[in-house]
Amino acid sequence: MSSRAALPSDPAARPLRVVSIGGGTGQPNLICALRALPCAIEAIVAMADDGRSTGILRERSGVLPPGDVRKCLSALASDPGAPLARAFAHRFGYLDNHALGNLVLAALCEEGATFTEAVCACEQLLDCVGRVHPSTTDDVHLIGRTVDGRVVRGQAALSHGSCALETVWLDSKARAHAPAVAAIMAADLVVLGPGSLFTSIIPNLLVDGIATALRATPAMKAFICPKVDMQGETWGMDGDECLAALERHGMAGAIDIAVFHRSADAAGSATRTFRALVGRLAEPIASPSDAANLDGGPSRTSVPARHDAFPFRDVALTGDAERRVRARVPWVAVRDFSCARSRSIHDPSALGACILEVMNRCRSRRR
Amino acid sequence: MSSRAALPSDPAARPLRVVSIGGGTGQPNLICALRALPCAIEAIVAMADDGRSTGILRERSGVLPPGDVRKCLSALASDPGAPLARAFAHRFGYLDNHALGNLVLAALCEEGATFTEAVCACEQLLDCVGRVHPSTTDDVHLIGRTVDGRVVRGQAALSHGSCALETVWLDSKARAHAPAVAAIMAADLVVLGPGSLFTSIIPNLLVDGIATALRATPAMKAFICPKVDMQGETWGMDGDECLAALERHGMAGAIDIAVFHRSADAAGSATRTFRALVGRLAEPIASPSDAANLDGGPSRTSVPARHDAFPFRDVALTGDAERRVRARVPWVAVRDFSCARSRSIHDPSALGACILEVMNRCRSRRR
Secondary structure, eight states, X not given: OOHHHHGGGOGGGXXXXXXXXXXXXXXXXXXXXXXXXXXXXXXXXXXXXXXXXXXXXXXHHOOOOOHHHHHHHHXXXXXXXXXXXXXXXXXXXXXXXXXXXXXXXXXXXXXXOOHHHHHHHHHHHHTOSSEEEESBOSOOOEEEEETTSOEEESHHHHHTOSSOEEEEEESSOOBBOHHHHHHHHHOSEEEEOSSOIIIIIHHHHTSBTHHHHHHHOSXXXXXXXXXXXXXXXXXXXXXXXXXXXXXXXXXXXXXXXXEEXXXXXXXXXXXXXXXXXXXXXXXXXXXXXXXXXXXXXXXXXXXXXXXXXXXXXXXXXXXXXHHHHHHHOSEEEEEOOOOSSOSSSOOHHHXXXXXXXXXXXXXXXXX | OOHHHXXXXXXXXXXXXXXXXXXXXHHHHHHHHHHXXXXXXXXXXXXXXXXXXXXXXXXXXXXXXXXXXXXXXHHTOSOTTSHHHHHHHOBOTTTTTOBHHHHHHHHHHHTTOOHHHHHHHHHHHHTOSSEEEESBOSOOOEEEEETTSOEEESHHXXXXXXXXXXXXXXSSOOBXXXXXXXXXXXXXXXXXXXXXXXXXXXXHHTSBTHHHHHHHOSSEEEEEOOSBOOSGGGTTOOHHHHHHHHIIIIITTTOSEEEEEOOTTOOOOOOOGGGGSTTOOSSOOSOTHHHHXXXXXXXXXXXXXXXXXXXXXXXXXXXHHXXXXXXXXXXXXXXXXXXXXXXXXXXXXXXXXXXXXXXXXXXXXXX
């Protein structure tokens, strides 16, 4: 019998089941890192997006938000360089900047498929090496309150606001998509993030059943903190405040591992929340120009024109903040995720190395 | 050895190689009929279309005309009811009425694929049961002269003009796509039509190498005459005039079989060409309303608003006209192709039955 055939009878040797919870560009970045590791991948994707191509399609087609799901499907394509995989990710500059994959999902749904069936059809089209689940198939929008007390409606507006956020909630009740719950319950490791904290990670937790499953599952839960406070939603927040926000939204006491970025040549650390409110920053700290290139094309909210006016910097974890985090989370890892390509994205190979450490902790616990 | 395995050693029993030459909606209709018959199917598609979604994409994307190729790909999908096959044919009413398949072809080309590679990727996506070849991969537009002497530019304008056409030509030199020539040379049967005579069938013959191959191939050549003179381009023309137009464009003496429609309860016959010029028709004969539904959405030419003003009727073959055709073509078949779904489309099962007769003639000649 070959060693490959022997795998199923040796539970300790089987690939770990890793579930990614997120959305935006952080989640496909994590998937790319996971693909190099010995694990089965399932992605649970936030479903409250209303920006850009996704927002236009939600309005005109009535389709559930396709964009973040599409990015995960692309990240899971068996051959990302194959013509159909490249076309799937292609954006039409002359057609509202729609990505073809978004239009494929919309067309499938307009032809009578459920959103879940549409996602399955795309998994087949791209011959995906993992699964993608919407966290809910209910039609929801995000609402939030900023730390200075204003209520803002819509994910796109929330993610490019003029002030950090304190709380977000959904505009209507939403039930978890059953396969997403099943994936969490069967997982060895659940990774929350990296990604926009309030608009990619937390919206998953607002769906009835997801946070409950995360507290119930025997899987280890790792939180990967955003690397920079680029999004308006987290401006000025440090690592402790990011973790606290996650805890406020259903994850109190449930995080086993927290991962933070610290550049080897870090010049300074982020201020705490309120110092980052509009107009209170003394000087620009970093240009958001690399951020603007992450997802192609202009945002369709009314806010993006102002976005350029705001700097961003690394989310820090130092001194008292680090002590507070270590008091609440069993394992805290601080690593250098500096990425030559983008200030805001975790370097995929550094992220992969860190996830491998996390996976080894899962394995040793399982044995 | 099973009878299936024995087939290759019995040339007389192998499926016939049938090549369809056309475009528009007539060619996929023929393909649907061919699929029920024991034959291998290859479609050679006209590449001068510039109307609707196709015209917009040619202008904005620079892609070669995708629409007619896309319809043939859909007709060849192994499971036309599969979600991806249905989505491929889906039109977005809120996006210039683009068909998703047109956008897939455009995205593939914008991502660096050649048009031929893009077509192959779509054959794979739809798991097609036959091949689709553009007649040329050169970028060409159609020009034509009406029987009353006006020169009209562009296929869309030509197909919805106010007068029958006499001659069409391409705006620049175009070479035949090699696999199209190879398919013609290897064919047992080549079927020209059904479809719009001047804008779907003849544009294939204007490409350097196609008409030459058609005259050189040992395959039998069948012409299926348009059923109605719905398109402005053939208004008032009878079957003899349609065949003569095909002969003027490179097919003189090359047609072995000509197939015409005659309804069992035909009320009358078409006049000859000049009587059908605008304003000379005494009364409307048939409503074009069913024609308007054939391809979804409005035309983008400046002409379609006037289209409603024009009636159409069956292309007839009677009396002297029939005698003239029989003098030039070895086998003339007149059948009833009346279709409950549409006045302008050949009934697929009647078309299939007639093609089977034609195929049997090919077989008996081969034996």
